[in-house]
Amino acid sequence: MVATETPIPVTSFAVQVRELSKWFGNFQVLNRIDLDISVGEKVVICGPSGSGKSTLIRCINQLEPFESGRLHVHGVEMSDARKNVQMVKQQIGMVFQHFNLFPHLSVMENCVLGPMTVRGLSRRQAEDIADHYLARVRISEQAFKYPGQLSGGQQQRVAIARALCMEPKILLFDEPTSALDPEMVKEILDTMTDLARDGITMICVTHEMGFARQVADRVIFMDKGQIVEVNRPDVFFKLQSNERTRQFLANLV
Ligand code: ADP
Ligand code: MG
Numbered sequence: 001m002v003a004t005e006t007p008i009p010v011t012s013f014a015v016q017v018r019e020l021s022k023w024f025g026n027f028q029v030l031n032r033i034d035l036d037i038s039v040g041e042k043v044v045i046c047g048p049s050g051s052g053k054s055t056l057i058r059c060i061n062q063l064e065p066f067e068s069g070r071l072h073v074h075g076v077e078m079s080d081a082r083k084n085v086q087m088v089k090q091q092i093g094m095v096f097q098h099f100n101l102f103p104h105l106s107v108m109e110n111c112v113l114g115p116m117t118v119r120g121l122s123r124r125q126a127e128d129i130a131d132h133y134l135a136r137v138r139i140s141e142q143a144f145k146y147p148g149q150l151s152g153g154q155q156q157r158v159a160i161a162r163a164l165c166m167e168p169k170i171l172l173f174d175e176p177t178s179a180l181d182p183e184m185v186k187e188i189l190d191t192m193t194d195l196a197r198d199g200i201t202m203i204c205v206t207h208e209m210g211f212a213r214q215v216a217d218r219v220i221f222m223d224k225g226q227i228v229e230v231n232r233p234d235v236f237f238k239l240q241s242n243e244r245t246r247q248f249l250a251n252l253v
Pocket of ligand 1: 048
């Protein structure tokens with residue numbers, strides 16, 4: 001019998017999370033999370049430190065296992081050990097707080113590594129793609145430098161370009177500006193705002209509420225491993241139904 005790959009179902013959801021719970025030992029870090037994110041949607045997740053924001057997006061990106069619940073990415077059940085799960089994982093890019101570039105590789109090598117090893121592209125193809133995305137984040141002239149020779153803002157733009165080189169359909173950001181000096185925050189938020197104009201699905205953990213107002217379709221507030229509030233930004237910032245959300249926003253300014 002010929003092995004056939006299960007076709008990816010057509011769905012308008014990029015991510016569907018159902019009753020997802022996760023524990024670190026006895027500590028429940030995520031408590032029955034339900035979340036549907038549409039294809040192309042821009043979602044901002046905020047909430048106090050330790051509320052489970054990073055863990056949630058790490059579960060979505062398969063960087064963390066979870067004990068119960070279900071996760072679908074573009075309609076594919078991610079807890080299945082099926083062949084196409086790996087392919088779906090390649091569709092999710094991630095940008096971290098501390099950039100996580102390989103320090104011993106040049107900007108260009110950081111960008112071509114994934115496309116060559118994971119996507120199986122030739123060096124020539126991978127470099128063409130890297131040229132394109134390095135230009136997109138306006139950092140082409142730094143392509144042959146090493147991460148240590150760049151500012152934090154420049155390193156983060158390289159990290160965004162590197163994620164884009166995998167041509168993901170979903171981009172996850174985990175506090176991409178919180179390790180940056182204030183003068184560099186804007187260049188990253190501008191880059192993210194520019195990317196948001198494309199059809200890509202974006203899930204951003206950030207406390208940059210100006211960005212949330214301007215870019216997000218929905219803002220999610222998490223506390224103690226739960227989603228306690230979800231709303232369109234205009235409603236979210238005007239009218240919080242939950243006292244914890246109100247307190248959190250009041251403390252931000
Ligand atoms: P946030 O991103 O909202 O600050 P995290 O998802 O990083 O929160 O962490 C949520 C909670 O889980 C915190 O209390 C944190 O200490 C704990 N935690 C995170 N990662 C681990 C781990 N690998 N082992 C044990 N506890 C963890
Ligand atoms: Mg975090």
